[in-house]
Amino acid sequence: MQRERFGRVELEAGGVLAQVEVGYETWGALNRTGDNAILITHALTGDTHAYDEEAGDGWWQGLIGPGKPLDTDRYYIVCSNVLGGSGGTTGPASIDPQTGRPYGPRFPLVTIGDMVRVQHLLLQHLQVSRLALVIGGSMGGLQAIEWAAAFPERVERCMPIATSAKLSALAIAYNDAMRMAIQADPAWQGGDYAAGEGPVQGLILARKIGMITYRTYDLFEERFGRETVRADVPLGDTRFQIESYLDYQGEKLTRRFDANAYLTLLKAMDLHDIGRGRGGITGAFARITGRVCWVGIDSDRLYPVREQRMWAERLREGGCAVEYREIVSPFGHDAFLLEFEQMGAIVEAFLGGRESM
Amino acid sequence: MQRERFGRVELEAGGVLAQVEVGYETWGALNRTGDNAILITHALTGDTHAYDEEAGDGWWQGLIGPGKPLDTDRYYIVCSNVLGGSGGTTGPASIDPQTGRPYGPRFPLVTIGDMVRVQHLLLQHLQVSRLALVIGGSMGGLQAIEWAAAFPERVERCMPIATSAKLSALAIAYNDAMRMAIQADPAWQGGDYAAGEGPVQGLILARKIGMITYRTYDLFEERFGRETVRADVPLGDTRFQIESYLDYQGEKLTRRFDANAYLTLLKAMDLHDIGRGRGGITGAFARITGRVCWVGIDSDRLYPVREQRMWAERLREGGCAVEYREIVSPFGHDAFLLEFEQMGAIVEAFLGGRESM
Numbered sequence: 001m002q003r004e005r006f007g008r009v010e011l012e013a014g015g016v017l018a019q020v021e022v023g024y025e026t027w028g029a030l031n032r033t034g035d036n037a038i039l040i041t042h043a044l045t046g047d048t049h050a051y052d053e054e055a056g057d058g059w060w061q062g063l064i065g066p067g068k069p070l071d072t073d074r075y076y077i078v079c080s081n082v083l084g085g086s087g088g089t090t091g092p093a094s095i096d097p098q099t100g101r102p103y104g105p106r107f108p109l110v111t112i113g114d115m116v117r118v119q120h121l122l123l124q125h126l127q128v129s130r131l132a133l134v135i136g137g138s139m140g141g142l143q144a145i146e147w148a149a150a151f152p153e154r155v156e157r158c159m160p161i162a163t164s165a166k167l168s169a170l171a172i173a174y175n176d177a178m179r180m181a182i183q184a185d186p187a188w189q190g191g192d193y194a195a196g197e198g199p200v201q202g203l204i205l206a207r208k209i210g211m212i213t214y215r216t217y218d219l220f221e222e223r224f225g226r227e228t229v230r231a232d233v234p235l236g237d238t239r240f241q242i243e244s245y246l247d248y249q250g251e252k253l254t255r256r257f258d259a260n261a262y263l264t265l266l267k268a269m270d271l272h273d274i275g276r277g278r279g280g281i282t283g284a285f286a287r288i289t290g291r292v293c294w295v296g297i298d299s300d301r302l303y304p305v306r307e308q309r310m311w312a313e314r315l316r317e318g319g320c321a322v323e324y325r326e327i328v329s330p331f332g333h334d335a336f337l338l339e340f341e342q343m344g345a346i347v348e349a350f351l352g353g354r355e356s357m
Numbered sequence: 358m359q360r361e362r363f364g365r366v367e368l369e370a371g372g373v374l375a376q377v378e379v380g381y382e383t384w385g386a387l388n389r390t391g392d393n394a395i396l397i398t399h400a401l402t403g404d405t406h407a408y409d410e411e412a413g414d415g416w417w418q419g420l421i422g423p424g425k426p427l428d429t430d431r432y433y434i435v436c437s438n439v440l441g442g443s444g445g446t447t448g449p450a451s452i453d454p455q456t457g458r459p460y461g462p463r464f465p466l467v468t469i470g471d472m473v474r475v476q477h478l479l480l481q482h483l484q485v486s487r488l489a490l491v492i493g494g495s496m497g498g499l500q501a502i503e504w505a506a507a508f509p510e511r512v513e514r515c516m517p518i519a520t521s522a523k524l525s526a527l528a529i530a531y532n533d534a535m536r537m538a539i540q541a542d543p544a545w546q547g548g549d550y551a552a553g554e555g556p557v558q559g560l561i562l563a564r565k566i567g568m569i570t571y572r573t574y575d576l577f578e579e580r581f582g583r584e585t586v587r588a589d590v591p592l593g594d595t596r597f598q599i600e601s602y603l604d605y606q607g608e609k610l611t612r613r614f615d616a617n618a619y620l621t622l623l624k625a626m627d628l629h630d631i632g633r634g635r636g637g638i639t640g641a642f643a644r645i646t647g648r649v650c651w652v653g654i655d656s657d658r659l660y661p662v663r664e665q666r667m668w669a670e671r672l673r674e675g676g677c678a679v680e681y682r683e684i685v686s687p688f689g690h691d692a693f694l695l696e697f698e699q700m701g702a703i704v705e706a707f708l709g710g711r712e713s714m
Binding site for chain 1: 524599627664
């Protein structure tokens with residue numbers, strides 16, 4: 001991961017950050033005109049590590065690489081950690097240069113628009129003139145569609161996946177439960193926990209709630225069913241594999257994610273409404289000049305296809321050049337992290353749809 | 358609510374209760390042959406108060422009454438609180454007669470089968486010889502289908518609604534998250550909290566997780582959308598109506614429900630598998646002699662229709678007299694508490710399908 005430092009950043013809700021460090025990774029090379037760039041915007045618990053040529057452990061490994069749909073031979077691919085996050089970019093666990101202590105609960109309110117403006121600073125620094133594509137799923141999709149409305153002249157193509165132009169009540173509801181899980185943990189201490197400590201149980205529970213919501217009945221049934229961790233134990237000691245799996249996923253997250261950052265990102269998601277300050281959704285969509293390919297997932301329980309089709313339809317009504325594609329998957333919301341074959345075909349068709357570079 | 362006390366009850370998992378008190382309500386009159394009874398089995402947070410002729414505040418008020426689908430002029434209707442619950446029947450908040458203190462975390466493990474055996478004791482006491490119908494949704498449905506397998510000679514008709522013959526991995530997953538919400542609250546104190554105290558925040562969070570799961574994207578979107586509690590507040594003070602609604606629902610439950618009872622019922626649900634000790638589901642279904650009408654809800658996200666249709670199909674394959682009906686509703690899982698018109702029509706057809714009484 002590389003890091004770049006920027007000066008004073010004023011935030012949408014009125015806060016100010018005296019400086020912002022941005023963690024990011026890039027793959028491929030920028031062309032002379034600076035317009036073969038692709039920006040990958042990551043989801044809630046995502047990070048910059050979308051691809052790793054050697055280790056092969058990037059979270060979008062199946063989509064990125066030489067000759068892959070996100071082709072590192074043709075494109076300059078950038079993935080930066082979001083503002084307020086926990087993976088290299090300034091966030092609540094960062095040191096406030098004005099106090100020498102971590103921001104903790106004093107970290108200012110950040111919006112999806114703020115994340116996008118910081119990404120814009122980074123791309124300017126990297127001499128990117130125009131994005132051939134901005135692409136992301138879930139919270140990454142919130143950023144992708146915000147990009148198209150905030151910097152239309154910079155966005156040639158935009159692919160929001162399993163996401164919203166403004167967050168739904170259902171998604172706010174789940175965020176509310178995850179927020180309470182963290183804040184009700186006494187180890188949260190109002191956000192003022194010491195580095196490396198913090199609300200481990202609360203973050204585990206938040207992650208569990210998330211994981212269940214991101215998956216499906218069918219998947220859990222097929223993969224776990226009523227399988228138990230150990231057979232031949234008294235009935236009262238029954239522990240199901242699905243419980244063990246959720247514990248594991250929760251604990252895994254606590255080793256790499258700051259709880260205050262999790263809260264910051266949840267709130268940014270809740271406040272996501274690309275129509276704010278732009279005359280509503282219609283006004284925001286009227287700004288978009290790039291082409292949009294909106295992608296839904298048929299089994300998504302958090303951002304249901306009904307909503308995905310609605311956004312594509314409203315973009316079309318708003319005069320945008322939009323197409324809609326749907327991934328068929330048993331994985332639910334998380335399919336955008338797993339169904340590389342279908343995703344790849346959609347990305348290739350969208351990028352190849354007209355002359356690029 | 359009436360109460361009846363029974364002696365020593367041995368439980369499936371090996372525990373023993375020296376005595377069990379059962380809270381229940383009845384409406385209508387039992388006939389001389391004792392076979393015009395209907396047993397209503399309630400859901401996780403349900404209670405005995407399914408109907409109230411005067412106050413009109415029963416939770417199945419729309420289904421019960423003179424001339425209603427569950428007709429108090431024709432049937433003797435019984436609704437008892439479940440064993441291990443929080444509404445009148447012996448549960449963790451009850452006084453252990455052997456110690457003079459509440460059972461708390463020492464309350465023994467209870468199964469759905471145990472609940473049904475205690476209901477059977479009550480019905481024997483009430484001189485009911487046969488159930489014209491046992492009916493319930495969600496956890497009530499777990500009991501209904503258990504009744505048909507446990508006491509086939511006593512069940513003429515059985516109507517499980519939005520439920521399972523053995524609990525799914527998805528339902529166990531949500532139960533796991535709700536359990537953690539309660540147990541991670543330091544006020545839970547390993548279950549040894551004082552009466553009237555206890556893990557209020559944990560129970561609120563558990564209820565929130567439940568409420569979200571019991572409803573749907575469409576319903577929340579239509580009813581709440583992105584409506585805020587107050588307009589014209591700074592962005593950072595935004596509070597959405599959906600958050601306020603979930604807080605209210607959570608707090609409301611804590612005023613009437615014991616957290617240890619909630620945990621006891623979650624575990625009973627997890628362990629629900631009518632095939633246990635009966636040669637699997639096929640063996641259990643082979644015991645059933647009564648008619649079954651299995652009811653699904655098209656928008657149910659917790660007990661999806663795919664599962665509901667599967668249970669009806671497996672009952673049919675097992676040689677049971679089964680029919681399947683589906684409620685069309687935007688309410689999701691909770692539709693069995695709300696869609697009285699459709700529910701009523703299904704109940705009437707099922708009860709009227711052949712000579713009764």
